Amino acid sequence: MTIQALKGFKDILPDEVRAWQHIEATAREIFHRFGFTEIRVPILEKTELFARSIGEATDIVEKEMYSFADRNGDSITMRPEGTASVLRAFIEHGLQAKLPVQRLYTIGPMFRHERPQKGRLRQFHQMSVEVLGLDHPRLDAELIAMGWLILDELGLSVSLQINSLGCPACRPAYKEALVNFLAARKELICEDCQRRSLTNPLRVLDCKSSHCQEQYVAAPSILDHLCPGCSEHFRQTKESLDLLAIPYAVNPFMVRGLDYYTRTTFELVTDALGAQSAVGAGGRYDGLVEKLGGAKNMPGIGFAMGMERLALLMTQQNEGGCPDSASDLFVAALGEEAAVAVFPLVHFLRRKGLRVAMDLEGKSLKSQMKQADRAKARYALILGEEELARGEAVLRDMTSKEQQAVPLAGAPEGLCAMLVEAIAPKGK
RNA sequence: GUGAGCGUAGCUCAGCUGGUGGUAGCACCGGGUUGUGGCCUCGGAGGUCGUGGGUUCAAGUCCCAUCGCUCACCCCA
Numbered sequence: 001m002t003i004q005a006l007k008g009f010k011d012i013l014p015d016e017v018r019a020w021q022h023i024e025a026t027a028r029e030i031f032h033r034f035g036f037t038e039i040r041v042p043i044l045e046k047t048e049l050f051a052r053s054i055g056e057a058t059d060i061v062e063k064e065m066y067s068f069a070d071r072n073g074d075s076i077t078m079r080p081e082g083t084a085s086v087l088r089a090f091i092e093h094g095l096q097a098k099l100p101v102q103r104l105y106t107i108g109p110m111f112r113h114e115r116p117q118k119g120r121l122r123q124f125h126q127m128s129v130e131v132l133g134l135d136h137p138r139l140d141a142e143l144i145a146m147g148w149l150i151l152d153e154l155g156l157s158v159s160l161q162i163n164s165l166g167c168p169a170c171r172p173a174y175k176e177a178l179v180n181f182l183a184a185r186k187e188l189i190c191e192d193c194q195r196r197s198l199t200n201p202l203r204v205l206d207c208k209s210s211h212c213q214e215q216y217v218a219a220p221s222i223l224d225h226l227c228p229g230c231s232e233h234f235r236q237t238k239e240s241l242d243l244l245a246i247p248y249a250v251n252p253f254m255v256r257g258l259d260y261y262t263r264t265t266f267e268l269v270t271d272a273l274g275a276q277s278a279v280g281a282g283g284r285y286d287g288l289v290e291k292l293g294g295a296k297n298m299p300g301i302g303f304a305m306g307m308e309r310l311a312l313l314m315t316q317q318n319e320g321g322c323p324d325s326a327s328d329l330f331v332a333a334l335g336e337e338a339a340v341a342v343f344p345l346v347h348f349l350r351r352k353g354l355r356v357a358m359d360l361e362g363k364s365l366k367s368q369m370k371q372a373d374r375a376k377a378r379y380a381l382i383l384g385e386e387e388l389a390r391g392e393a394v395l396r397d398m399t400s401k402e403q404q405a406v407p408l409a410g411a412p413e414g415l416c417a418m419l420v421e422a423i424a425p426k427g428k
Numbered sequence: 429g430u431g432a433g434c435g436u437a438g439c440u441c442a443g444c445u446g447g448u449g450g451u452a453g454c455a456c457c458g459g460g461u462u463g464u465g466g467c468c469u470c471g472g473a474g475g476u477c478g479u480g481g482g483u484u485c486a487a488g489u490c491c492c493a494u495c496g497c498u499c500a501c502c503c504c505a
Contacts, residue, residue, distance in 0.1 A: 004496075004497095007496085007497090058503090059502075059503050059504080060503080060504080063429080063503095064503080064504090081505085110505080112503090112504075112505095114502090114503070114504075115429085115430095115500095115501090115502090115503095116497095116498085117498075117499060117500065117501095118498080118499065118500090119504095119505080120503090120504070120505080124505065125505090126505060127505095128505090192501090192502080203503090208501090256504095257503065257504055258504095267505095268505095274499075274500085275499085275500065275501085276504075276505080278504075278505060279505070280505070281504085281505065282505095303505095304505055305505065306504090306505030307505085308505080309505060310505095330465095332463095332464085334463065364458095364463080365463045365464055366458095366459095366461080366463080366464065366465080367457090367458090367465095368464085368465090369463095369464050369465040369466095370464095370465055370466085371465085372464090372465060373465040373466055374465085374466095377465095380464080380465080382463080382464070384463060385463090386463080394464090396464075396465095398465070398466095401464090401465095403464090
C-alpha cells in the first residue's frame with residue numbers, strides 16, 4: 001500500500017494554489033488598509049495556554065486537540081486556533097507598551113482532531129485578526145466591515161449574523177433563566193438538548209431539531225438580559241454597522257464554541273457549503289488577556305476566516321478565478337549545438353526578468369512547440385542548425401503566428417535587449 | 429465517538445439477473461507535416477477491479493472482514 005496523507009490532512013495542489021494565493025493576497029492588502037500588521041507565532045504551544053483560553057470544558061479542549069508529551073515530558077499542543085497564541089505573544093513581549101491599540105493579523109494552519117467532512121479538515125488554515133486595547137463599539141463594526149469587504153472583493157456573497165453574549169455581569173443571570181426554562185420543558189426537547197442544558201445550556205438554542213426549535217421560540221433571549229453597559233454597546237455596534245451600510249441579522253440564538261467570548265459575536269455564513277456554514281466568525285473577548293496573565297481591563301476583539309471554506313466558495317461562486325501563470329518565451333533548440341548555445345541565453349533572459357521555459361530533452365520541434373503552447377508562451381524562439389549557420393534565430397508570435405528573424409550577434413546581450421524590448425512591453 | 433454511501437486506468441466513469449476488464453471521455457506519448465503549437469485524424473502506453481478471506485465449475489459482480497474516501501450527526505473556521 002502506498003503511503004497516503006493522514007486523514008483530514010490535504011495537499012493543496014498547484015491548480016488550487018492560485019485561488020489560495022489570491023485569497024491571501026486580497027486579505028493581506030485589506031488588512032494593511034485597515035492598519036493591521038502581521039505577527040507570526042509558533043504552531044506548538046504549551047497545552048495549558050489553550051486550556052486556559054478556550055475553556056477546559058469545550059469540545060476543542062476536551063477531545064479535539066493534538067496534544068502530546070514533549071521529550072522532557074511537558075504537555076504541548078498543536079494550536080487549534082490562533083487567538084490564544086497571538087495574545088500570549090502580545091503579553092509576553094509587552095506589546096501594549098509599544099502602541100496603546102494593537103492591530104494584528106496572522107495566517108496559518110490550525111489543527112483539530114475531528115471527523116473530516118466538507119469544509120472541515122484536521123489541518124485547516126485561518127486568516128485571523130485581533131485588536132487589543134480598545135472596546136469602542138465602532139471598532140466592532142469596523143472589524144466586521146473589514147471581513148465583509150474581504151469577501152466582497154473576493155466576489156463572494158454571504159450573510160452576516162450578529163449577537164451579544166453579554167459579560168460576566170449579565171450572562172450568569174441569563175444562563176440561570178435559560179436553565180430554568182429548559183428544566184420546565186425537559187420532556188419536550190431532544191436527548192441532545194437535555195444533555196446540553198446541563199453541560200452548555202446556550203448551545204441548545206441552535207439545535208437543528210425543528211421540534212426543539214418550536215419550544216425555543218418562547219425561550220428567554222440573551223438580548224433581554226443584557227446589563228446597561230452591554231446593551232448600549234450592542235446598540236452602538238448595530239448603529240455603526242448601519243452607518244457603514246453593512247446588512248446584518250440579529251440572531252439571539254447564535255452561540256460560540258469558545259468560552260472566552262463576551263459582548264459582540266458574529267458569523268459570516270453561507271448556505272453553499274453543506275453543513276459548514278460559517279466562512280468567518282469571531283467576537284469580543286474582553287477578559288481574556290487578564291485570564292492569560294496579562295494586563296487587567298485589556299479589551300480585545302478578533303475574528304478568523306477559514307481558507308478552505310473560502311477556496312471552496314471561490315470555485316463555486318466565481319468562474320475562471322485568477323489567470324494562469326504564463327511564460328513570456330519558450331526557447332526551442334534543435335540539436336545539441338543549438339541547445340548549448342541556447343542554455344546560457346535562457347538563463348540570461350531569466351536574470352533580466354523574463355519568464356522563460358525551454359525543453360531539456362532534445363525533443364522534436366513539434367513536441368517543443370506543443371510544450372510552448374502548453375506553457376501559454378506568448379513567443380517562441382526557435383534555433384536550429386539552419387538558423388545557427390546564419391547566425392540568427394526565429395522569433396514566433398504564438399498568437400499571430402508571425403515570425404521574424406533575429407540576429408544572434410555573438411554575446412547574448414544584443415539579442416536579449418531586443419527580446420526584452422519586443423516582449424516585455426506586452427507583458428503586464 | 430455515532431450513522432449512511434462509495435472504492436474499476438493519472439482523472440471522470442460504463443460494466444444488466446455471476447460467464448474473457450471498456451474501440452468510453454479527458455489527460456499523456458508518437459505518427460499524419462525531412463524543422464512549427466491549438467483543431468482534425470491514425471496509432472500507442474497505461475489495471476494487484478482498495479486489501480484479505482468465503483460461496484461457486486466460474487466473482488469487478490454475491491457474502492464476511494478489513495483499510496481508505498465521502499457526506500451527515502456532535503462540534504466548528
